Amino acid sequence: MQQQQIGELLVREALLSQHVVRLKGGDPLVFGRGGEEMAALAEAGIPFDIVPGVTAAVAAGAAAGVPLTLRGTASAVIFVTGHECADKQKGAIDWAALARTGATLCIYMGARRLPEIARALSEGGLAGSTPVAVVANATLPQQSVHQATLETAESLSFILHGQPALIIVGEVVRWAELSQAASGPQLLASA
Numbered sequence: 667m668q669q670q671q672i673g674e675l676l677v678r679e680a681l682l683s684q685h686v687v688r689l690k691g692g693d694p695l696v697f698g699r700g701g702e703e704m705a706a707l708a709e710a711g712i713p714f715d716i717v718p719g720v721t722a723a724v725a726a727g728a729a730a731g732v733p734l735t736l737r738g739t740a741s742a743v744i745f746v747t748g749h750e751c752a753d754k755q756k757g758a759i760d761w762a763a764l765a766r767t768g769a770t771l772c773i774y775m776g777a778r779r780l781p782e783i784a785r786a787l788s789e790g791g792l793a794g795s796t797p798v799a800v801v802a803n804a805t806l807p808q809q810s811v812h813q814a815t816l817e818t819a820e821s822l823s824f825i826l827h828g829q830p831a832l833i834i835v836g837e838v839v840r841w842a843e844l845s846q847a848a849s850g851p852q853l854l855a856s857a
Contacts, residue, residue, distance in 0.1 A: 669699055669702050669703075672688075672699075672703065673702060673703055673705075673706030673707075674706070676688060676703060676706060676707060676712075677706055677707065677710045677712060680707070680710070680712045681710070681712070688703060690719065691719075691722070692719050692720065692721050692722040692725065693718055693719040693720065693721040693722075694716060694717075694718075694719060695716065695718075696721040696722075696723075696745060697721075697722075697745070697747055697774045697775065700716065704716070721745070722774060722804060722832050723743070723745050723772035723774070723832055723834075725804055725805050726772075726801035726804035726805070726832040726834070727772070727801075727834060729801065729804050729805045729809060730799055730801045730804070730809075730811045730834070730842050731841060731842050732799055732801075732834055732838055732839055732841055732842050733838050733841055734770045734772065734834070734838060735770065735838070736837075736838050736841070739836075739837050739838055740768070740769065740770045740836055740837060740838050741768075741769075742767065742768070742769035742770070743769055743770045743771075743772060744764060744767065744769045744770070744771050744772065745772050745774065746759060746764065746771060746772070746773055746774070747759070747773070747774050747775055747776070748773045748774060748775050748776015748777070748778075748779050748780075748783055748833065749774075749775040749776060749778070749779065761783065761786035761787050761789075761790050762786065762787075762789065762790030762791065763790070764787070764790065765786075765787045765788075765790030765791045765792040766790060766791055769836070770834065770835070770836035770838050771787075771833075771834070771835040771836060772832060772833070772834055773832070773833040773834075773835065774832060776831075776833050777800065777802075777822075777823060777826045777828070777829070777831040777833065778823065778828070780800070780819050780820065780822060780823045780833060781819065781820040781823055783819075783833070784798065784816045784817075784819035784820065787816055787835065788816050788817075792816055792835070793816070794815060794816050794817035795815050795816070795817065796815060796816045796835060796836065796837070797813065797814075797815060797835075797836065797837060797838075797839035797840055798813065798814045798815060798816060798819045798822070798833065798834070798835050798839060799811055799812070799813050799833070799834045799839040799842050800812045800813075800814075800822050800826065800831050800832070800833050800834075801831060801832050801834065802826055802829040802830065802831040803829060803830060803831075804830075804831075804832060811842055812825055812826075813839065813842060813843070816835070
């Protein structure tokens with residue numbers, strides 16, 4: 667469904683005195699379009715409650731054994747979309763600026779644009795050897811973790827075939843190997 671249709675459905679069912687639950691994976695207010703749904707309900711005068719969730723970046727990092735922050739390695743984490751809304755008022759993401767932060771980058775909805783994003787981060791100053799992890803189907807039984815570097819990240823976009831995935835970029839990705847070695851399951855693949 668288109669977002670406008672979802673908002674209309676929420677309002678219609680609530681006006682019929684139905685108890686409506688809009689269940690989302692992750693946190694509804696982090697790249698979850700919860701804001702648009704809140705606006706539709708508020709405009710119709712319908713009260714609502716929001717139950718916070720664990721955002722996909724935090725869940726994917728933990729499930730893959732990647733600490734998003736790590737003393738001495740990463741003091742900040744940035745959540746960013748890899749797929750911006752086409753009708754957005756302001757310009758595109760400044761990947762070069764993000765590359766200069768030294769923060770762990772958690773990129774939502776970027777699997778299809780991974781080669782382009784990796785090039786932009788490299789051009790922005792991140793070394794080609796910077797580790798990249800792509801966590802597909804995070805926390806589900808079919809979860810897979812694929813590792814590469816910015817230089818080799820393009821190869822991962824062919825492996826994913828449109829699976830829902832979260833991309834983690836930064837030195838903390840090296841911890842995924844330690845986690846996998848300690849826990850045993852073979853979820854880790856390298857490119």
